[in-house]
Amino acid sequence: MAEFSTSIKEKGDVSVINLKGFLDAHTAPTLENNFTQLIENNKYKIVVNFEDLAYISSAGLGVFMAYIESVRENKGDIKLTNMSDKVYNIFDLLGFPLLYEIYKKEEEAIKKFIES
């Protein structure tokens, strides 16, 4: 199956996770580990950049659901950015735009964090 990888960079006190490849039931644990690690290190301001993500399955969507509550309880948020139309459609279908802040550009999301 196709590959999936992530990379995390720190921009101020905001952590940006870059997704690359195919996010499905098999590759989801990689992203889960990223979230767990960030939460363990008390980093609750998280931006996920979808620029290089080719595909996301329903199990991939579940990852975001799993962590949003504990992040928000700690006055943080998970903001999603740079989605391709295809990926956005999948999020949109499920009503994710009602639950998450989704931005066109990574910078907008970071700015939003700094402002708040």
Add this chain to the structure above:
Amino acid sequence: MAKTSKNIVNVQLQLFFLSAFLIFIFRLLLGTSDTLLSKILFDSLIACSIFFLLLALIKFENTRSSSPLSLVMNVGILSAIMFFIIKFSDFLLPYLFDNINLKLQNPGLGYNIVSLFYILLFIGFISYYLLTLRHLFYLNQGKNVKIYFNTMLVFFVLSSLSNNFFQDKSVSFLGNTFFIVAVLLMIFNSIRISWMAFLSKREKIYLLILSLVISVLFIVNISSSSGDNIHSQIIDGFSPSLSQFNTIVMVYGSIYFFVLFFTTLFHLPTAEAYDRKAQEVTSLQYFSKLITEVLDFNDLAETVTDIALKLSGSGAAWIIWKEDGKLISLANKNIGYVESDKLSLQITERIEFEKLNVTKTLHLKEKINEVDQGNRFSIISVSPIKTRGVVQGILVAAKVDGQIFTKDDLSAIETFSDYASVAIENSRLLEESIEKERLEKELDVAREIQRKILPLKIPDYPGLQIASVFIPAFEVGGDYYDFFEISKTKLGFVIADVSGKGISAAFIMAEVKGIFESLSKTIERPKEILLKANDILRSALDNKTFVSAAYGYIDTTEKKLYFARAGHCPLFLLRDNDFKQIKPSGLGLGLSDNNYFDQTLEEYSISLKKNDTIVLYTDGVTEAKNEHLEDFGDKQFSEILRAGFDLTAEELSNKIIQEITVFSSNHAQYDDITLVIFKLQ
């Protein structure tokens, strides 16, 4: 079987006692008759008694298997006893019988009894020696051992008899010749001792001492039988042949054990190396057996360090293993985890874990004291354990101050780390295949659940064509659809997709079916049903699982469609050469609490006309992939729908499936494909 062999022993023992009794009678009646005939008869009787005793002893010997070392030990004990008896007979017998010489001339009943027992005792000794020597000789396993030994025995007998019958000076050379031939045969038969090569070093040292003592005892016993002491007088007086036979056997014994002593002595310097090789062979045998048997990685690791420790003569051994990116100590032998961790740190500071290719030795900069055993380690060897060319672990062996790793030690350790690599790879592959099998079984179960959950038949509604297609993916995708016959004119329907795959998705499907089935019986409005379903699933599902669903019903008299969508793919309405995507707002089930879910969920209703076609589907349709991993896509799907407005429900579904099949013919189906189509007539 056991009984018969015991009987045979008894028969031979009885024959032995019978011949002993005959000897006694003979002595009583004929006394010291010196005729040739009586000599022949008497010697024959003695020969018979020895022969039968030997046979009895051989049978007894065959019933148990004793190690050569314990046989040698027995001979040692017996020869020591013999030594004491000979010495004591010198002291004791003169008290019993005033003058032996007189008694020999004119033996009374008392003397006859005592001397008979004395003789029988020595016959016993001789027989046992002979038997043990035969046993040891047969251990050589050469060709014709039996012939060599029996030829020697023949000369023993010939030499013995000639001592009695050819006493005359003119023929004494015959006796001497027989004796010399017998001695030559003894030497010939004694020089090819090989059985002691397989003993361990300790056993060899033990055997060395024992064989020296025995050969000395034999020589002493010979010299005390050939002098003028009471012992030799009694035996000689009884039968010169027996006396000679006794001497010959004793000579054979002393030669054999003397040769054994030297052979063992020459084997001693190589004993340690031999021990090591022998251990290596047994360890490798044990280990190769283990490779095929051991499934548990930890058991395997324990064995690897245990054997590596023994083979290299090291003081301690352990494995540095990489687990989740961390290096840990594993299967420690003779070293605590604190010390081994310290040493591991020293090792990984000096060599790069991933780049270790061959076995190396390292002198430690900081020597480590092991608390428990009081060892102070100063040199270690490290060997890589690799699977698929990647270093997974390092086998470490440590030696105490002052010791070194020889080339042999290192090659033994390296062999072992190679074995360990193979074994670990094997156990991993096995685990994988077990896991795969388990998964396949699980998927079978999941597919079975799914098959039972989906509707068996399509309901029959006048004025409504209904078609449905479901194509399962190999890994159950969690698609579900169902029809609910609310009334004769109202048909409810649901289509849903559980996030995730496999058996967990199948179980959630079953739960979803239960929820919709029961809700559809009491509630009519799609929004309310989805609200309730969300409420139930919100508490039932874990926080990363959700269900996308669409619920609605068609009223065939009112000609109306009521519909709500909880995160599911939109509904398509095909009407008069055009199509409409109906996508009311709504979150997936289980994603948020009912408050928010309620706010965002819209209900949609539309009046239907004749020939309206309603298409419901799951994302398996639009996300079907071709060999370039491109999606079938919304666009292609809508084009088929747009062109298919005048087809029947059945024709349209066939067309869609056909197009998808052609599109994704070179790519495995990854998700379930579900399609439900209604057409108003």
